[in-house]
Amino acid sequence: MRFLLATARKDLLRLRSDWPALLLWIGIPLLVGGLLVLVFGGDSNPRARLLVDDRDSSLAGRLLTGGFSQGPLAEIVDVEGVATDEGLRRIEDGDASALLVIPEGFGAALLDGRPASLELVKNPAQTILPAILEATLDIELEAAEVLRRLFDEPIARIAADEDREGFPPDSLVASVAAEFNRAGEGARGWLLPPAIELATVEPPAEQAFDFGRAFFPGMLILALLFMATGLSADVWSERRLGTLERAIVTPGGVGTFVAGKWLAGAAALALVAAIGLVAGRWAFGIEIANPALAFVWLALVGVALLAAFTLVQVLAKSERAASVLVNAVTLPLAMLGGSFFPFEAMPSWMVALGKATPNGWALLRLRAIVDGDPEPRLLAVSAIGVIALLVGGGWLVTRRIRSWTS
Amino acid sequence: MIQVDELRKEYDGVVAVDDVSFEARPGEIFGLLGPNGAGKSTTIGCISGLLTPTAGSVRIQQYDVAREPVAAKSRMGIVPQEVALYEDLPAEENLRFWAEAYGLRGERAAERVRAVLDTVGLADRGNDRVETFSGGMKRRLNFGCGIVHEPEVLLLDEPTVGVDPQSRVRLLDLVREQAGAGVCVLYTTHYMEEAEALCDRLAILDHGKIIAAGTLEELRGKEGERDLVRLSGSFDPEAVGRAVSDVEGVEIVAAGPEQVALAVAAASRRLPEILTLVSGTGAAVRETTVTRPSLESLFIRLTGKELRE
Ligand SMILES: Nc1ncnc2c1ncn2[C@@H]1O[C@H](COP(=O)(O)OP(=O)(O)O)[C@@H](O)[C@H]1O
Numbered sequence: 001m002r003f004l005l006a007t008a009r010k011d012l013l014r015l016r017s018d019w020p021a022l023l024l025w026i027g028i029p030l031l032v033g034g035l036l037v038l039v040f041g042g043d044s045n046p047r048a049r050l051l052v053d054d055r056d057s058s059l060a061g062r063l064l065t066g067g068f069s070q071g072p073l074a075e076i077v078d079v080e081g082v083a084t085d086e087g088l089r090r091i092e093d094g095d096a097s098a099l100l101v102i103p104e105g106f107g108a109a110l111l112d113g114r115p116a117s118l119e120l121v122k123n124p125a126q127t128i129l130p131a132i133l134e135a136t137l138d139i140e141l142e143a144a145e146v147l148r149r150l151f152d153e154p155i156a157r158i159a160a161d162e163d164r165e166g167f168p169p170d171s172l173v174a175s176v177a178a179e180f181n182r183a184g185e186g187a188r189g190w191l192l193p194p195a196i197e198l199a200t201v202e203p204p205a206e207q208a209f210d211f212g213r214a215f216f217p218g219m220l221i222l223a224l225l226f227m228a229t230g231l232s233a234d235v236w237s238e239r240r241l242g243t244l245e246r247a248i249v250t251p252g253g254v255g256t257f258v259a260g261k262w263l264a265g266a267a268a269l270a271l272v273a274a275i276g277l278v279a280g281r282w283a284f285g286i287e288i289a290n291p292a293l294a295f296v297w298l299a300l301v302g303v304a305l306l307a308a309f310t311l312v313q314v315l316a317k318s319e320r321a322a323s324v325l326v327n328a329v330t331l332p333l334a335m336l337g338g339s340f341f342p343f344e345a346m347p348s349w350m351v352a353l354g355k356a357t358p359n360g361w362a363l364l365r366l367r368a369i370v371d372g373d374p375e376p377r378l379l380a381v382s383a384i385g386v387i388a389l390l391v392g393g394g395w396l397v398t399r400r401i402r403s404w405t406s
Numbered sequence: 407m408i409q410v411d412e413l414r415k416e417y418d419g420v421v422a423v424d425d426v427s428f429e430a431r432p433g434e435i436f437g438l439l440g441p442n443g444a445g446k447s448t449t450i451g452c453i454s455g456l457l458t459p460t461a462g463s464v465r466i467q468q469y470d471v472a473r474e475p476v477a478a479k480s481r482m483g484i485v486p487q488e489v490a491l492y493e494d495l496p497a498e499e500n501l502r503f504w505a506e507a508y509g510l511r512g513e514r515a516a517e518r519v520r521a522v523l524d525t526v527g528l529a530d531r532g533n534d535r536v537e538t539f540s541g542g543m544k545r546r547l548n549f550g551c552g553i554v555h556e557p558e559v560l561l562l563d564e565p566t567v568g569v570d571p572q573s574r575v576r577l578l579d580l581v582r583e584q585a586g587a588g589v590c591v592l593y594t595t596h597y598m599e600e601a602e603a604l605c606d607r608l609a610i611l612d613h614g615k616i617i618a619a620g621t622l623e624e625l626r627g628k629e630g631e632r633d634l635v636r637l638s639g640s641f642d643p644e645a646v647g648r649a650v651s652d653v654e655g656v657e658i659v660a661a662g663p664e665q666v667a668l669a670v671a672a673a674s675r676r677l678p679e680i681l682t683l684v685s686g687t688g689a690a691v692r693e694t695t696v697t698r699p700s701l702e703s704l705f706i707r708l709t710g711k712e713l714r715e
């Protein structure tokens with residue numbers, strides 16, 4: 001018990017010292033929320049100018065920047081090609097939000113799965129617009145990685161064709177497209193970068209669209225999802241630091257240690273949930289019928305996600321593989337789970353899938369609580385499920401960690 | 407007390423530790439000396455409970471590590487080979503966490519944290535985050551985390567590797583202090599001088615096996631009074647072997663095309679004679695070194711290779 005509390009305390013101290021990450025976890029959903037406000041409800045539309053110096057001229061680079069000229073992003077982002085010198089000058093003059101430099105060889109690296117890097121110079125005088133550009137690029141790159149893994153074969157073909165000048169010939173495009181299609185009609189919905197996918201969402205014109213009700217619970221769940229993902233990676237940090245081995249040889253053992261980490265994570269998740277609920281009430285004016293129940297539910301959802309993601313983390317072979325794996329799980333969950341775009345706007349096959357995701361399930365229950373119509377039976381069943389997950393997951397995680405050394 | 411009996415550890419069929427037995431007593435520094443890959447860390451891992459031995463047993467005081475892990479583990483302090491610290495926490499919080507992990511609480515824990523910070527010479531840096539520390543400071547704090555709960559048995563795995571000379575002297579003093587206070591210390595190293603300077607008794611480990619064990623005096627005695635003569639150049643190993651085989655008081659330790667090592671009684675007087683003999687085989691000798699009997703010459707004699715490889 002002492003060891004459990006000591007572990008939780010230690011982790012909370014570490015989290016506090018890493019408060020920028022905490023801000024980010026709260027910030028991402030707010031950012032997405034902000035984006036949606038701009039797209040659907042905002043009255044003034046600020047425009048961001050993204051300058052691009054594409055030294056690679058590869059298909060990958062064109063797709064990447066192409067993401068900004070589609071859907072709702074096209075409403076607020078102008079993409080313009082420049083040379084780096086000119087771009088830097090214009091940022092200094094306040095004429096653009098950011099300059100993206102795509103280095104030579106970027107496309108090839110991305111296709112081969114080698115580390116690929118982009119350079120984004122943000123206009124220091126602006127805050128929100130460069131952040132939106134950065135977040136979008138981040139998501140696109142994650143998506144590209146997932147795509148690469150899924151569509152290895154057709155991508156290899158594109159890669160083989162990369163040397164050709166200009167656009168690939170129609171025959172190649174056609175055969176590759178056919179293969180993409182075959183590789184997974186269903187997977188498409190979540191694999192495409194959200195920036196592109198958002199284009200299809202249209203608020204119902206006739207009835208008044210209550211932005212807060214539609215998006216606020218989803219944003220809360222999304223925050224917990226991202227945060228649990230981030231927190232779960234800490235087992236790998238502990239392994240890298242060597243502190244995990246130290247914990248194994250304490251009399252308390254690694255099981256207690258993991259429990260302590262989850263306790264700390266639960267506390268941090270609950271804090272973010274509380275901040276979210278308060279922000280929803282006071283900043284967005286959203287009436288929550290039963291705030292206490294909403295809070296307990298969010299805390300429960302948070303710790304369940306943390307336990308599940310920790311399990312995914314330790315099942316991977318390496319830290320790098322774990323990060324890819326967890327993102328490959330998180331991304332579709334986030335896309336399907338009703339947070340980015342509401343169930344009401346999804347095709348029916350997607351709704352069925354989305355409602356069955358853990359975060360989709362959590363969102364539906366949360367909405368019911370917020371609307372003052374909680375479902376006691378479903379909540380009770382969920383609570384039992386979470387406890388089973390904590391016990392069983394904890395056991396599996398502990399066993400897996402022990403197998404790393406012994 | 408640490409008692410290791412017929413310990414064996416295999417990794418997927420590869421034997422890392424092979425039938426190792428020894429006993430380390432309270433107040434003693436027991437050394438495990440061996441080159442990289444000899445099985446030192448694996449032995450320490452089996453003792454600490456990090457690894458599960460393939461066969462054999464380990465006892466800490468009267469407790470068997472496999473059967474009574476909690477009692478055994480709570481009496482041990484471990485200083486791992488790689489620094490294991492929370493970089494984003496202050497030194498103080500690192501110590502406090504490991505103190506609490508071993509059951510210390512409240513004022514007692516705080517007292518120990520202060521005392522250890524003082525002992526390892528970080529009293530004025532207790533509130534600073536570890537990431538701001540130098541390598542030597544981290545090594546000292548790493549040591550501190552292993553002793554904060556006042557263990558009866560202390561396991562140290564090459565604690566001075568990559569440490570600046572000043573921190574190293576300090577660390578060795580800290581180890582002596584622990585033994586002086588009655589702690590049973592197991593110390594692994596691949597530095598021969600360190601083993602000679604520090605350990606009361608030691609075991610020399612190679613390829614997972616103990617090839618010699620005893621006090622420093624006993625081990626030196628095994629080497630006899632013969633010096634080690636090492637010749638480098640180009641040789642015909644067999645011809646050299648034949649040439650010296652009948653010479654009184656000279657024995658071949660190792661012979662290769664580029665290196666020859668001989669154990670020679672009173673080598674300084676007989677060097678000209680030996681060089682003449684070896685040159686007579688058509689060898690070209692570029693360099694000659696004579697070493698007094700030492701752990702190193704013993705190691706070379708037992709294994710036919712240098713300790714540092
Ligand atoms: N986890 C492991 N899996 C497989 N082989 C290992 C593992 N750890 C160590 N070994 C092997 O066991 C032997 C002993 O290693 P180790 O105990 O680390 O030696 P030392 O600490 O003396 O340098 C080496 O040959 C090493 O390659």
Ligand SMILES: [Mg+2]
Pocket residue numbers: 446447448487563564
């Ligand atoms: Mg080692």
